Structure formats: C-alpha cells, structure tokens
Amino acid sequence: MPLIMIIYYVISAFIAGMLVWNFIREKKNVNDMLLYLLVLIPLVLRILRVK
C-alpha cells in the first residue's frame, strides 16, 4: 500500500474518532447525534476496507 493511501486511512480514522467523540459528548441535539453516526458510516466502511 503506498504511503499516501496509508495517510488517507490515518486521516479517516482520525475523523471517525472525532465523530465518535462528538457523538458521545452531544447532550441535547438529537439531529446532530444522528448526523455524526451517518457521516461515520462511509469512514468505517473505508477503514475496514469494505467499500
């Protein structure tokens, strides 16, 4: 796997981590909670090398 591709996976994992953290921290806004999870789906699928 070329270095640039590895960097992309690291960036994906970082953003996924931020989304999970924001999801955990969110206390009021249900829409935002859903949004964090929806945005998380493609990132998790990419990190797991599914799609």
Added chain:
Amino acid sequence: MDNKTSRLWTVKLIFLLVMTAIMVIGGLQLYTHRHYKMPIVIGPGVTKVAQLSEFSEGLKGTMADTDVFFLEGKEEGGKVFIMANTHANEPSALLASLIFIENAVVEKGTLIIIPQFNNSASRNTRPGDGYPLYFEIPTEWGAKKFRMGNRDASPLDQWPDPDVYIHYPDKQLLSFIDVRNTNRTWPGRANGPLMERVTHGAMQIMREESVDMAVDIHGAETMFPVTNCIVAPDKSVRIATMTSLTVKAREGFESHVESSPSGFRGLSHREIGDYSETMPFLLEAPIPFLDQPTGPKTAKLLLDGKDPFLLSLSKKGKLFVSYDETGWSMEKRVGQHCSVVLELMRQFSRRLPEKKIEVRNVPRYAEVVKNGVGYYFHDPKKADKDKVVLN
C-alpha cells in the same frame, strides 16, 4: 445517573444499534461481492494458467492481479491476445472470453486470454446507481453467478485520485477518474499507479510473446456513436474492414469500423499499436443497461436489453443502433463478439498464411443466439478440481 441522563444514553444506544445494523447489513453484501469467487472450468485447449503479475511484478499481492489463460496450438502460428472486462460493467466481454476458455481447441497458433482484465473493477460496483451486485446466466446444470463490476478500479485498491490524470508518456490531461480506467492507462509503466501496472503487464505479454493481434472487448450505450463497431488504427484497419463486411454478409449483423483517433491517448486501440508490433482491435456491442434514460438498472435489463424509454427514443431516431421490442439481448452481444473475434483471426490468417491461426469449437453468432450463452458453460461441480480456476 438521573432520569434525563439515562434517557439520553438509551436514545444514543438505539441510534448506535440502528446504524451498526445498517452498516453490517450493507457492508456484508459489499464485502461478499468483493470476495466472491467465480469458477471457470478450464477447457480442452488451455495449456497454461499464469498470473499477470508474472509480467508486471508490481501487481503481486494486489486485487489487480488476474488470471492469464494460454491456449497453445499443436502447430505454431499467429498469436492472438484477448482482453475482456477492461470495463467490468460491460459483461458480454467476460462471457464471450469464457466461451473461448471453456470450449476452444487451438489447432494452429496461440490464444492468450484475460477474462477479468480490470480485476479490481470487477470487485467494485455502483449500488448508489442501483446496479445489481450479481447477475446469473441460466445453464443446463443451473444458474451460473457472476459479479457485476464497475467501469473503474476500486478505490480500495488505488487511491487517491489526482485532480487531473496526466497520461504517461504523452502527458495529455485526462479526467481524474480515468487513472482507475484500464482503457485510459495504456501503455502503462512498471512503477506507475496500479492500473498503469495492469496495462504494462499486458504490454509485456505482447512484447515477450510477439503477439500479432490484440482484441479488447467492450460494450457501449445505444446512444453513444461509437457502438456496435470495431475500432482500429491504420495498421489494423484492413483486417477490421474485411471482418466487418464479412460478418454483415455472412452472418447478417452490423459491426462497422471506426478509426482510432490519434490525438486521444491512453486507449488500447491507440497505444498498443503505437508502442508494440501488435495490431490492436477494440470491439463494441450495444448494451442498453448503460444508457442513461432507462428504467431501473436490473439484472433483467442487463440480460434482455429491453427498455420502453429506449424504444421510444429509437422511434424518434435518437439511437445509433436499430432497436425494437426485442431489445438487445446478451446472447446477441456475446454472439457478435465471438463471431467478430473468429472472423478477425480468419482474415488475419488469409492475409498472413504463414501465421495461420486455427481455432475450433467456438460458436458463432447464430449458434449463441439459438442456444443461449449458458449452453457453453460447463458445470464446475462435475469437472476435476485441477480443471477449475476460481476467479
């Protein structure tokens, strides 16, 4: 924990479970598709199965590596290289190549066949565009299942895309997506992006084996002008023209000749001819499934090519092929490819008798239309284990 906090965590947990379920259900289907192995029964003519990475080392261990079937005749003669599924969403190419692999007997000359040229693209799909993940061809022993692929390699195998793809070696600026399109990355290079390594491997086969003719099999929209044709550069145009005239006169179907444009780089019919001694040909047969204004992109549309919207457009003269209620079936498309490939070999042999290529046991257009494509596929369960390749 107070009531409010407890309720919040219950909502979060429900959301998390629903999203996980969506991810697992959707993800599993995509994972299974990417790793699905299609059995190919090695026919009586196959003498060797190699890997493309043997010709382009940079492919080793990647999803872009693919099987290369050699069918060597008893006597020496010309050599023909057949590539299918350069675009893995044009599967009539794959089916035609499998008919050759599972049935052909080569008396003179050599056939070299790659049925999944862009192997990574065959494991990529477009669920967002409503593409089916699989399609099935009925046979006497049950349905044979195939992956429905995509035009370009999977981003899992080659990523990121550049803003603009700078073609090697001509430096022509091409669309960013074409860096994953194996009909824009010719002639390729050993250490380039993965798809350039695929085309480089094919160029190495042609150089090392002194291949005489290369046939790249495709499908094209009925609304696209370059459809139902043989695309050929100047060096191949004579054989292409004779083939076109002969199939029209003898077999009754159209496959006109289109000239390969010299200013558009990266295409197989351009670069193979320019960078090797081989004569390239690119075959197109109409595939209504790929047209934009159709109904749902179902496996049925892929197989029978019947669509009411295309029929309406045909009546208004908007299509580049004749089109009626009978659609444009897979049998017709595969049959055309088989006939055109056989006719190209016959015309080549007539022109260069010392390099004659003699292949038997491959059906022509009328036989494929009459018997169906599945008639020519063999049951992998009944074949010896060493005669089955899982692709």
